[in-house]
Amino acid sequence: MFMTTLLSQGTEEQQAQWLNRSWHMDGVLGTYAQTELGHGTFVRGLETRADYDPITQEFILNTPTQSSYKWWPGGLGNTANVAIVLAQLYVKGKHYGLQSFVVRIRDERTHEPLTGVDVGDIGPRLGGNGVNNGFLGLRDVRIPRNQMLMKNAQVLNDGTFVQGRPPLLLYGTMVYVRVITLKDVLFGLLQAATIATRYSVVRRQSRINSDQPEVSVLDHITQQAKILPQIARGVSYRLVSDWLWRFYEDVLRQLEDESTAGRNSLPELHALSCCLKAVASDEASEGVDLLRKSCGGHGFLSSANFDSIYGLTAAAYTYEGEYTVLLLQTARFLVRQYVDSLKRKVLPSSVSYLRDTSRLVWGKNLAANCVRALEISAMEQVRQAWQTQKTHQSSKVSAEMASNLAGRQLTSAAIAHAHAFFTRNALEQVEALRKKGDLSPNVSLVLSQLVELFVIDTFLRQSGCVLRWNNGITGTQLRFVERRFEELLAKLRPNAVALVDGFDFHDRVLGSTLGCHDGRVYERLMEEARRNPVNQEPVNSSFHNHLLPMMRGKL
Amino acid sequence: MFMTTLLSQGTEEQQAQWLNRSWHMDGVLGTYAQTELGHGTFVRGLETRADYDPITQEFILNTPTQSSYKWWPGGLGNTANVAIVLAQLYVKGKHYGLQSFVVRIRDERTHEPLTGVDVGDIGPRLGGNGVNNGFLGLRDVRIPRNQMLMKNAQVLNDGTFVQGRPPLLLYGTMVYVRVITLKDVLFGLLQAATIATRYSVVRRQSRINSDQPEVSVLDHITQQAKILPQIARGVSYRLVSDWLWRFYEDVLRQLEDESTAGRNSLPELHALSCCLKAVASDEASEGVDLLRKSCGGHGFLSSANFDSIYGLTAAAYTYEGEYTVLLLQTARFLVRQYVDSLKRKVLPSSVSYLRDTSRLVWGKNLAANCVRALEISAMEQVRQAWQTQKTHQSSKVSAEMASNLAGRQLTSAAIAHAHAFFTRNALEQVEALRKKGDLSPNVSLVLSQLVELFVIDTFLRQSGCVLRWNNGITGTQLRFVERRFEELLAKLRPNAVALVDGFDFHDRVLGSTLGCHDGRVYERLMEEARRNPVNQEPVNSSFHNHLLPMMRGKL
Structure with a gap:
């Protein structure tokens, strides 16, 4: 800085x-x-x-x-x-x-x-x-x-x-920091996912069939549902963050060339970087914590290193633009764009869906259905925020107070926009990579599964918002999405270890007794415990200083 | 132990x-x-x-x-x-x-x-x-x-x-520990809420009207929406935990008298204590973390003490029965009860709603509508879990594997049951206190507002599940619920400080620079920072040991 x-x-x-x-x-x-x-x-x-x-x-x-x-x-x-x-x-x-x-x-x-x-x-x-x-x-x-x-x-x-003259590039620095933050938190999430995946394969707990031994925890579908969506999320964030970085570089170049294109793109870039940083840091730290919890008691040990990864990821919720403050900035942009859409103006591409008032048509492509449903939700949330502001304003409070009173609707709109954008963009990035021919068929398949899982997981986690604004979605369609979610878990399970190995985090970077490459979990837990300074003396000084006097005094 | x-x-x-x-x-x-x-x-x-x-x-x-x-x-x-x-x-x-x-x-x-x-x-x-x-x-x-x-x-x-003979009372000990845990986590939640409320009143940040000074953070509706529902949740958990304690004591007495009533109540008590402990520890630790985040950067300081409260609350997610394991235990009970309901058997009172197949009738009492919608959701989730198990079983996997494959539906059912129970029981407890005449009119009013906020907040947070299983709920009804939510925030805002003062946590118990009774936040932050051992020497040893050699070497 x-x-x-x-x-x-x-x-x-x-x-x-x-x-x-x-x-x-x-x-x-x-x-x-x-x-x-x-x-x-x-x-x-x-x-x-x-x-x-x-x-x-x-x-x-x-x-x-x-x-x-x-x-x-x-x-x-x-x-x-x-x-x-x-x-x-x-x-x-x-x-x-x-x-x-x-x-x-x-x-x-x-x-x-x-x-x-x-x-x-x-x-x-x-x-x-x-x-x-x-x-x-x-x-x-x-x-x-x-x-x-x-x-x-x-x-x-x-x-x-x-x-x-006012420094336009200041904006640029803020965007830069937010793109970096997005990358930081997704790395934290993937590190935590690596630790949890490796531990969940080594750790055996509870039988599924009573005539067989205890299974790897990752064979329980409830554990798959905790871990695999975090891998999918980290990978999808990565795809989107790479795109955002390129967008940022484009705009920067245009600004340096003093082109109006750059000046015009700044608000969109700024709004995107705000809500993506806010939502990603929130969901990544939530993910890290879920991954810690998925490792049971041992995840609670500092030697597992979840606490340190969580500390860093959670800090990103606040630094370089506090969560709610950033969402409100994006929301103001969205409401302006929505008003423009009512005037039939052309909107920047990331918000062009605000002009699309068509209802959801449930097609064969499940992920596409989910993205479209998330976009409709986002559009309706923006509309609702705008209406709430208008209603409050007409009831004789100032525009600023109306905006305060619409705070919940505004932040919900920005969150919904982030979900719509993350999912659409991640799908587009896989498609672009596939078309460029950079991916082997197998990698392409697994990457597609991961992004589809991310899209469906986002859809299901947002189902309150989605169902509210897409009345047409039926119970059968929802069951279908859930079944696909579980199908994807089953498809990804055999590749889980290879996937996290592929992230290539060095054992020293992970710094975790539970997550090392060789899977020697229990040995490392024991070694680390023995290193605890408290264990260097067979009788801790607290015995003579506190316990013995208490026992003598027979409290 | x-x-x-x-x-x-x-x-x-x-x-x-x-x-x-x-x-x-x-x-x-x-x-x-x-x-x-x-x-x-x-x-x-x-x-x-x-x-x-x-x-x-x-x-x-x-x-x-x-x-x-x-x-x-x-x-x-x-x-x-x-x-x-x-x-x-x-x-x-x-x-x-x-x-x-x-x-x-x-x-x-x-x-x-x-x-x-x-x-x-x-x-x-x-x-x-x-x-x-x-x-x-x-x-x-x-x-x-x-x-x-x-x-x-x-x-x-x-x-x-x-x-x-097999020790029936062992069950009792497990229930005992879970009721205690429920109380522990709700105290943690209320302590964190006390700190966040006091800080949010002292801390001024951002203007609402540009011609006026910065306002207390708690005057922003987004901040109220973070903090007040946590107070409502803690208080509601308290009411339910008191009831659960009395139920536990009743069953224990019956068991000691070797009455069959005690034996018959054990499974219900056990199932309740499992899902209430699981859901309360999850949501309380999530609440503590949200409260920490609501205090911005300063909440991140150890001297604010959120990290220690979080550590204790988060531990409860795992100890004395891991979250998912407990949910699955409750779910098995629920499925058994559901099967009994199909046979028109009489069900224990906490699950009698499983027999009620009537659709939601939206009446004038908003909280009652919300509870009923949550019960319908729970009933449908239980039915879905049961059906998923049956479907998997018919596809030639063992009953145990079918149960594993239905894991997501089973845990969702137990969570939905906990929400339905928490909300209905909290409402009933306020009503009972009111009828007993123990409450002054003012306390009665505020307590009712808190529990109503808890019910509505639970309904809104579960809206995905609620809307899925209650197709009849309209957009207008949802807007009405949301408006009431915001109305309650506005009603409770003036009482926020008095409320947390009423919890009567001693400053030493809170151990927080941000949350003391006298509101001297900045003074305490400064005093605590000055106490940091690192600050006792004007030049830290790292300067001579590391920085100076590096600077000389001009890396």
Whole structure:
């Protein structure tokens, strides 16, 4: 983030001054400090301020309240020695909005915090404890004028403020981070699926036929139904994330060429990246947790490593755009597009289904039926959100309050859109790969099964929404979809281990006693338990310090 | 568990020998060792064995394989010095099934593990790390004959095995543990809800009207929709768990009086306790996690304490009966009852709705409509599970395999039954309290709102299942339910803080920087961060050990 911000907001001179040293860790260990103890999503509410002093030509940085302490930046705790600090700019008492400042916080040589700098680690977290997230208080910390990043806005020597053109590419950085996040969470999901699959084959539990021995847990259909859809989801997310990456690159190129196509695609790209990141991080972390639970008690052990994978995946629900906030951003886009559709305007391709008011025609292609049903649901949810907003507005509340009151309908619309898009796009990507001839017939078959399972699983999980808006779907059709779901489980079961082996996660990456390639589950559990420091002494000190006095005292 | 097992399986002499000493911690620190490294749910598969030696009149205990190591018992790691060990009994090579044995594992005075005993802690876990769960290997450990628990079966001096009557009350203990678990998880849920509610009032984020300051997060309807239904769920679970406790006590009393009523009620009680524990632990831990996420980044900090509450609540999904296993037990009961209903038999009251084949009549009482729709769904899910089993059986697989193949339908049926029961019973309990006149009008009103919210929330969350089996429900009716849901959020919002204050969790119990009674969130976050050991030295040792060499080497 430090370097990305320098690139997008720094002048060439500023980049020359900081980028190279940062890249080579030459006295510059950077972090990006935006969020504050009391302020996150609502960026305009940040309290940290930078006052320009035209006499010394310096900015004076302050976090005037406790709630304005910077809080969360990664690496800030005890590693970084320079921070890009987002602060409210004031010149001669006049406010010029948020700007970015490069602030040295620790001495380059001694690493001691500089005068006026109060820095530390914010404490243990659910996951990612190696990230060293920190807090930062600033008290009259002075930096030279040229340490405000000035590509898009400048403060001249005398304090004159010059606003440049609004930075379109800022949008781009946010999209970039969300595409990366989508990839991160799907990898987490596939790692957890690898561990659970391998364990579920080694672990034998309960007989199916009473005259035979206990079977692999994965032979129980209830276990297949927990694990295989997660593999299908991870693979499908991967296909969609690759497509999204290409879309992002296309738009970026167009923006750099200053083409209007790029400018026109930005809102669609932004809306897609918001809801896909939100829904994927939510469902991936839910999936990781289900996979943990599918491993019974042993999944609960830290040595299984689900807790660490869960911590990282769950964090993605919040960072770089909180779940509900992102959904509301997508929803606003969808409602605008829906209004456009009523005016018969041409819509961007990812939302063109909003114009299609035809009812569901149940054809032979099950996956296609499911996608179409999800699209109809999404369209109806968008319509309902729009109507709810209108109804509230007509009842004399402000447009903003109406939008708050329609919050549930708006977020549901964005979620429904994400499901419709994920499923349609995943099917299209398999088809494209197949047509390109990149896949062997066997791989093509299994990949198709996985994506079909993902589509059907999404349809069934969303059946409340789907049935509400597709009254025509019959019980027979639903039974047919469910039967196909179970058929796919049976077809994929024999390939489960080969599939997760194919993801090629190294044992060290998985870091799990349950999920290693060689299947030596019980040996590793035992070895890991023996390594526990508590076990290094036959009698724990708690016996002499606590138990013995209690037993003597006969509580 | 140590003492409960002594009570239910020990003779009077054995109780005299062990109970009093255990209760007073007089040289006896007990634990109960059943689960093994390779064996959990399928108890008959346990490998630990006890061979009777008629010459010395001793049992010789062994864990003959790695997978037979006892694994998970609480307090076993370094606290307990005596264990009740579940083992396969062999006399003169003949197998007599599972029996319980009292085995001293550590010296009473020195606490050193005894000869042949290999004991330790199984390592860190997702939650409950204070529980000191352990492993136990036994190699030719000899115990006197009178340390097999002999209330229900005996081994005489010469090795003669005498089987007593099967212990009906064992069932009772399992039910007891599940009722307790239900209470544990609902307390976890309400604790998390208390923290999230208090934080959501203190935390201000985003404006609703652009000319006004940022509002409390709880003023956003999306936040209300995350938090208030969890409070409603916790309170409703509480009402149902109190009823279940009374039912349990009634049955227990009847069993002690050897009445047939008790014997007849056991299967119903058992089936109820299984699915209620399973569904409540699943939904409570999901709720705790949602509450954590509702607190944004700060909810992710360990100092918020959601991670520890989640760890304990999530553990309940697995311990004392794994989720899917319990659901399948309830499902088998439901299918049997359904078959009885086809024969026009009278059914136990909790499943009497299985006989009611009338369609949903949408009346004025919204909550009653929702409950009835959930019952119809449950009934149809049970019917579908039964039919799926029959279909598979007729296709030439064994009854057991048919049951495995119907696993998804069976578990869905048990979940639907739990929802139908939770909602109907919660409504009935409020009504009973109201009729008893125990409630002030205001408390009665708020309690009714909470339970109605719980019922409607359950209905909406299950809408896939509900709409599938209640074709008659119209879009207008659904909109009506949703509007009532939002109305209830608005009605409960002003009482939210008073409600969670009413749960009366002490700040020390909550242990959360975000959830204290006085609302000093940011101060506590800062104080807690400053306490972090990493912050005690201005320059962390990692700077000299790692960063400096790297920077010098200019990687």
